[in-house]
Amino acid sequence: MNPTKIDPSLNSHVESTHTSGLHGTVEHTHDEAGNSMFGFIVFLLSESVIFLSFFAGYIAYKTTALDWLPSGVMGLEIKEPAINTVVLVSSSFVIYIAERFLHVKNLWGFRAFWLLTMAMGSYFLYGQAVEWSNLPFGFTDGVFGGTFYLLTGFHGLHVMTGVLLQSIMLGRSFIPGNYDKGEFGVAATSLFWHFVDVIWIILFILIYIWQ
Numbered sequence: 032m033n034p035t036k037i038d039p040s041l042n043s044h045v046e047s048t049h050t051s052g053l054h055g056t057v058e059h060t061h062d063e064a065g066n067s068m069f070g071f072i073v074f075l076l077s078e079s080v081i082f083l084s085f086f087a088g089y090i091a092y093k094t095t096a097l098d099w100l101p102s103g104v105m106g107l108e109i110k111e112p113a114i115n116t117v118v119l120v121s122s123s124f125v126i127y128i129a130e131r132f133l134h135v136k137n138l139w140g141f142r143a144f145w146l147l148t149m150a151m152g153s154y155f156l157y158g159q160a161v162e163w164s165n166l167p168f169g170f171t172d173g174v175f176g177g178t179f180y181l182l183t184g185f186h187g188l189h190v191m192t193g194v195l196l197q198s199i200m201l202g203r204s205f206i207p208g209n210y211d212k213g214e215f216g217v218a219a220t221s222l223f224w225h226f227v228d229v230i231w232i233i234l235f236i237l238i239y240i241w242q
Contacts, residue, residue, distance in 0.1 A: 071219045075226050078189075082230050085182055089237055092174050101172040106242045108162075115158040116235050119190070122151035123228045126197075126221050133217060138204055145201050148224070152194045159187050182234055189227050196220045 093099055100106070126148040132140030163180075170180045200220050203209050 067215055068219065071222065075223065078226070082185075082233075085178075085185070086233065086237065089178050089182065092178060093241075096174055098173065099175050101168040101176055104168055104175075107239055109239050111158060111162060112235065112239050115155050115162075116231065118151050118158075119155045119231055120228050122148045122155075123225050125151065126224050130214075130217060130221055133210070133214060142201060142204055145197060145204075149194050149197045149201070152190055152197070152224075156187060156190055156194070159183065179238060182238065186227070186230055186234055189230070193220070193224050193227050196223065 125144050129141050129144035129148060132138075132144060163183075168176045168179075170176055197220055200217050203216065
């Protein structure tokens with residue numbers, strides 16, 4: 032019995048089809064991640080518009096109001112908010128290091144610095160809660176009271192959201208093969224955290240520096 036001969040052109044066709052299919056899958060995954068990131072950036076831009084409108088309102092009220100600060104209030108304490116600011120802004124560098132560890136597939140390095148970022152964000156929230164509890168005015172005490180709590184509270188909500196997202200990403204890092212299709216979740220969360228930090232720098236200048 033003669034051995035069955037395999038047409039070389041058939042092998043070539045199979046290999047070509049396999050390679051083409053694999054390439055198409057990679058391109059599809061890349062396009063999906065790119066589209067998701069684009070959508071997330073659009074979301075951050077929409078959030079930026081909201082914050083910018085708050086900033087504009089704050090500046091307009093401050094430059095036109097006759098009695099800006101509540102009665103009996105001379106100004107805001109800057110020391111503790113400054114410490115909180117340093118902690119929050121520094122966390123942007125920490126989360127960047129965490130991303131670098133993930134890129135080189137060092138999951139424990141990623142988890143350590145990611146957890147440190149969460150701790151720094153939580154410290155900021157704790158510091159803000161302590162500040163609020165010691166303030167001599169409330170939300171209804173004049174335009175300043177209302178705008179102060181609105182701006183810092185809205186930003187604090189974003190910080191809390193960022194910490195929650197980070198906790199989800201940390202938990203997902205323990206799922207085997209979680210990053211085989213990319214690191215979109217981590218990249219988006221990190222970008223959101225940088226956004227939150229930049230917004231706070233502007234807020235700190237407007238509220239605490241410009242008194």
